[in-house]
Amino acid sequence: MSIHAINLPRFVIVGSNVLPKVKEVLIRLSVKGDVLLVSGETYTKEPAELVKDSIEELGLTVHTIGVKDASEASVGAVECRIEESGASMVISVGGGKTIDIAKLASNKQNVPFISVPTSAAHDGISSPVASVKTKNGSTSIMAQPPIALLADTDIIVKSPRRYIISGVGDIVAKYTAVRDWGLAHRLRGEYYGEYSASLALMSAELITENIDLVARGLDAGIRVVIEALISCGYAMCIAGSSRPCSGSEHLFAHALDKNCAGKALHGERCGVGTIMMMYLHGGDWKNVKNVLSRVGAPTTAKQLGLKDQQLVDALTIAHTIRPERYTILGEKGITPEAAEDLARITGVID
Numbered sequence: 001m002s003i004h005a006i007n008l009p010r011f012v013i014v015g016s017n018v019l020p021k022v023k024e025v026l027i028r029l030s031v032k033g034d035v036l037l038v039s040g041e042t043y044t045k046e047p048a049e050l051v052k053d054s055i056e057e058l059g060l061t062v063h064t065i066g067v068k069d070a071s072e073a074s075v076g077a078v079e080c081r082i083e084e085s086g087a088s089m090v091i092s093v094g095g096g097k098t099i100d101i102a103k104l105a106s107n108k109q110n111v112p113f114i115s116v117p118t119s120a121a122h123d124g125i126s127s128p129v130a131s132v133k134t135k136n137g138s139t140s141i142m143a144q145p146p147i148a149l150l151a152d153t154d155i156i157v158k159s160p161r162r163y164i165i166s167g168v169g170d171i172v173a174k175y176t177a178v179r180d181w182g183l184a185h186r187l188r189g190e191y192y193g194e195y196s197a198s199l200a201l202m203s204a205e206l207i208t209e210n211i212d213l214v215a216r217g218l219d220a221g222i223r224v225v226i227e228a229l230i231s232c233g234y235a236m237c238i239a240g241s242s243r244p245c246s247g248s249e250h251l252f253a254h255a256l257d258k259n260c261a262g263k264a265l266h267g268e269r270c271g272v273g274t275i276m277m278m279y280l281h282g283g284d285w286k287n288v289k290n291v292l293s294r295v296g297a298p299t300t301a302k303q304l305g306l307k308d309q310q311l312v313d314a315l316t317i318a319h320t321i322r323p324e325r326y327t328i329l330g331e332k333g334i335t336p337e338a339a340e341d342l343a344r345i346t347g348v349i350d
């Protein structure tokens with residue numbers, strides 16, 4: 001039997017006012033050297049300052065760097081900063097982009113990193129996978145999971161509501177991602193992990209059951225989203241790839257990113273993709289649509305800020321985005337006529 005190695009976060013702390021706990025985490029991880037704090041440049045500054053102050057109370061030196069975008073240049077800049085500061089730990093305080101940059105740069109420099117998300121817009125907050133923008137759109141790269149994660153609900157609840165909605169879209173995506181994985185296993189003999197598949201699916205079911213709590217914007221609802229996203233991260237750590245969390249709906253979302261960059265958030269695109277891919281799988285796509293509608297997530301091309309044709313075009317090229325990832329779209333993809341029918345039947349276009 002082949003060896004399957006699993007790398008998981010060691011400490012996960014979710015709750016109100018948890019940022020000062022970074023001190024305890026560093027003590028328990030026996031961190032003695034300098035720390036590099038990677039933060040976003042806007043509203044994440046305040047929590048980043050709080051984290052910095054807490055670490056300095058331990059007598060550790062904190063170096064800082066702000067990142068603007070999830071580009072290869074930003075990864076390079078953070079790598080340089082790790083090298084010149086000699087930091088033995090990277091702590092990332094910010095949204096998905098900031099965390100992805102820190103994840104990639106720390107992995108390349110062989111230094112662990114701690115994730116301190118200020119929003120819950122996608123499952124990258126806890127996963128070993130990072131997405132980075134290249135000339136040809138964004139690509140997902142296997143890096144490393146955070147060694148610890150501190151999710152402060154007081155901060156995340158204040159992030160723009162659209163981010164939480166995006167998080168919901170990225171979670172319902174697991175309904176089709178897991179189906180695609182099963183298909184690849186049965187048709188291609190691809191490795192399939194029952195446990196990680198169940199964990200990803202459970203997150204989607206959890207969010208479906210609690211969608212009214214999320215819709216009301218209550219702390220308890222935000223917590224469900226955060227915990228479901230963390231669970232998805234664990235599913236990827238256990239599977240050793242993004243397979244349980246990223247299928248045909250993600251290929252569609254990436255195709256949109258390639259053709260119409262900047263339109264809608266990752267999870268918003270994945271949510272709409274899930275409605276359509278669920279139809280192709282013969283599953284309950286109306287339920288997916290209903291869950292998304294309940295939180296005010298986009299369910300149509302128009303709500304994504306797209307022309308109908310742009311959405312249909314993305315459907316037809318989705319299978320080319322990552323050819324090695326077998327999904328319901330198969331090797332040949334979907335014809336323009338079938339794509340239009342699919343979008344129309346599911347009400348994504350008029």
Ligand SMILES: [Zn+2]
Pocket residue numbers: 122123170246250266270
């Ligand atoms: Zn995603």
